[in-house]
Structures are given as C-alpha cells and as structure tokens.
Amino acid sequence: MDSLILIAGLIGIIALVPLLCVFGVYPCLLYFIRSKHLSPCNENKELPSVTMLIAARNGEKLVPDKIKNCLSLNYPKDKLNFIFFSDGSTDNTLSLLNSLRTDAITVLFDKDHIGKAQALNRAAENTQADILVFSDLDALLVPEAISYLVKHFANNKVSGVCGQRTIASDTSALKDAQKKYIRLDSWIKQQESQLGYLTSNDGKLYAIRRVHHTPIAEGVTDDLYSALAIISRGKQFVFEGQARAFIKTPSRNSQHEISRRRRITCRSLTGIAMFPALLNPFKSGRFAFGLLINKVMRRLIPLSLILIFLSNMLLFPVHLVFKLSLLLQVGFYFIALTAPFLTKLPKKLAKLVNAVHYFVLGNLGVLLGMIDFIRNKRVIKWEPIKND
Numbered sequence: 001m002d003s004l005i006l007i008a009g010l011i012g013i014i015a016l017v018p019l020l021c022v023f024g025v026y027p028c029l030l031y032f033i034r035s036k037h038l039s040p041c042n043e044n045k046e047l048p049s050v051t052m053l054i055a056a057r058n059g060e061k062l063v064p065d066k067i068k069n070c071l072s073l074n075y076p077k078d079k080l081n082f083i084f085f086s087d088g089s090t091d092n093t094l095s096l097l098n099s100l101r102t103d104a105i106t107v108l109f110d111k112d113h114i115g116k117a118q119a120l121n122r123a124a125e126n127t128q129a130d131i132l133v134f135s136d137l138d139a140l141l142v143p144e145a146i147s148y149l150v151k152h153f154a155n156n157k158v159s160g161v162c163g164q165r166t167i168a169s170d171t172s173a174l175k176d177a178q179k180k181y182i183r184l185d186s187w188i189k190q191q192e193s194q195l196g197y198l199t200s201n202d203g204k205l206y207a208i209r210r211v212h213h214t215p216i217a218e219g220v221t222d223d224l225y226s227a228l229a230i231i232s233r234g235k236q237f238v239f240e241g242q243a244r245a246f247i248k249t250p251s252r253n254s255q256h257e258i259s260r261r262r263r264i265t266c267r268s269l270t271g272i273a274m275f276p277a278l279l280n281p282f283k284s285g286r287f288a289f290g291l292l293i294n295k296v297m298r299r300l301i302p303l304s305l306i307l308i309f310l311s312n313m314l315l316f317p318v319h320l321v322f323k324l325s326l327l328l329q330v331g332f333y334f335i336a337l338t339a340p341f342l343t344k345l346p347k348k349l350a351k352l353v354n355a356v357h358y359f360v361l362g363n364l365g366v367l368l369g370m371i372d373f374i375r376n377k378r379v380i381k382w383e384p385i386k387n388d
Helices: 002-033 063-071 093-099 116-124 145-154 175-193 222-232 254-273 286-315 320-341 347-374
Strands: 050-056 080-087 105-110 131-135 158-167 205-209 236-247
Touching (some): 050 063, 050 116, 063 093, 080 093, 093 105, 116 222, 158 222, 175 347, 205 236
Parallel strands (some): 050 131
Antiparallel strands (some): 131 205
C-alpha cells in the first residue's frame, strides 16, 4: 500500500510539470529574459510590393465585406494586390468573387476541394511580390494593417511578422473566455517577439518575405508551419500588435470548440514533427525550450489533468489536503459539464462558469487531437464554420 501511495504521489508531481511550465515557468522566463535590443529598422527604405493571399471555401456571406475591406486598406495602390482562391466552393463564392473583382484582385479556383494549404500554395505561385500577406476570409483588417506589418521588413533579419486577432462584438457564450485566452496568447507573443522569434503564429493575419516562403505541407497548420520554416532558416519572426484582424468568436459552440481544437492540435503537432532540429537546444538555443513548453507541453495538459485526478483518488485516504483537492476537482468538472444549462447566473459568475467550461472543452479537443496525431491521422480538408 505504501509503495502504491508513493507511486501515486510521484505521478501527481510529474503530471504537474506541464501545468507549471506552461502557466508559470515560461511566462516568468519571458518576462525576465526578454530583450529590447533587436536590430533597428531603417524606416527610409522603399516600400515593398505586397500580395495578400486568401483561401475561400463556401464563404459567400463573407466575400463582399472582405473585398470591401481589402480595397480600403491604406497602402500604396500600385504596390498592393490580392489573390482570392476558391477552394472547390459549392455555393456562390466563386461567382461573387468574379463579380466583385477589380484590377487589384485576381481570382483563382479549383473545382475540387484541395484544402487550405494547397489553395494558398497555388495562390503564392501567381505572384512575384516582395511580401506575402496571409489572411482569412472572415478577418477584417484595420486600415493601416499592411503598413504595420511591412515596417518590420526594413530589418533584414526579420522574415516573418504576425498580426493580432481581435474578437469583434459577438453574443456567443464562449466569447469572454476566448477573449481572455487570446489576450494571454498575445502577451506571450509580445514577449517572445522581443527575443526575435515566435512559438506560435496567427493565420488570421501574418506576412513573410516571398523569397523565404516555403510551400505549406499538407496536414499542418499553415501559420505555425510558415513560422517554423522561417525560424529554421535562422531568420526572425516577430509580432505586431497594431496590425489587427477583427473576427467573430472562433468557436461558435461547445461542439465546434472541441472539433476545432482537435483539428488544430493534430495539424500543429504534425508541423512541429517536420522540424525536429528546432526542438534541439544545441541547434536552436532557447527557442527549443519555448517551442517545447508553449507548443508541446501545452498539448500535454489534458493528460496532466487526468493523471492528477487519478493520483488524487489514490491519495484520497492519506490526508485531508487530498480530500479537499479531489472535491475541488470534482466540483470544477461538474461546473464545466453543467455550464450550458446555467443560463440565468449573474454576469460575473456566468463569465467564470463559461471560462471553466471553455477550458475543459479546449483540453478535451486537445486530447483528441493528440490521439489523432499519435495514430498518424492527417487532416487535409475540412468544412469551415464561418458564415453563421
């Protein structure tokens, strides 16, 4: 019995490591070791030419606003153009794109659904612009977004820039929880950016030098893969918080959150596995630790939560502390389970309950995505939920 208790205690302690590293150690390290001595930008260089690439799949309700937004961007018109690629759309996406096309807009398409990665690769083949900007159909940019991104490329060490996603007005119950998550993720990006690298990127808006563009592999998240490809070249990938892309709540409901997290987790781990050298601190330095903690250990949190719960069950008879801890965990998961039915709570309490619900949903999706990755499942195509 004593040996069982000892093993349960060790399992609990080991299971705490990812949680402590992700939510404690890494943020603290970023805060204390951040550098503010990146090479200065030469603001007097001539502005580069820019092509924005947008993959569209059954987004007829989003096309008019996206085109209007693109044409309103404040950047020299002779240096900015757009390529929309209709990825086997079965609605009126392609016909709308063609009807709203201007001299600055090129419309490409494939009758078959080839997936976002291939759509973006095909679009990239059709431009010789200095800078490629990637954006989603549902992302509406601030007028100066391109200028904010482009200014960083005056620094020759920088080959990639990530923009800032911002949730616009929305009535989704998950909105506030997702806003908090995005705020934390953006803070981490901001701190990492001071070091010249990012361990994550945002597909809603990012830019890279065309000469350093690597065709996106199938079965990966295009944003993380592109960032890792740039960093593997020894170039910097930075964050620009003023380049904002306004979107609706990424997850529309509980089921969507689980499926979305599942897909992203599997695809991001697939991308990381293609750059094993970046996890080697002898080759990529401190970036390896950042990638390990922020992208790998973060995916281990669901497993940590399960192991902590099981460990706590075995330690339940040992001490009052473990009894209270188990009770708190049971209460936490009960709140997460019943949150969709608690619709008449005071506003502050409702936000807390929805945050618990969102945390558990997200980790369930991550767990399923990890299982998919281990089983060598590859997600090439999916149907985006953005029109509602």
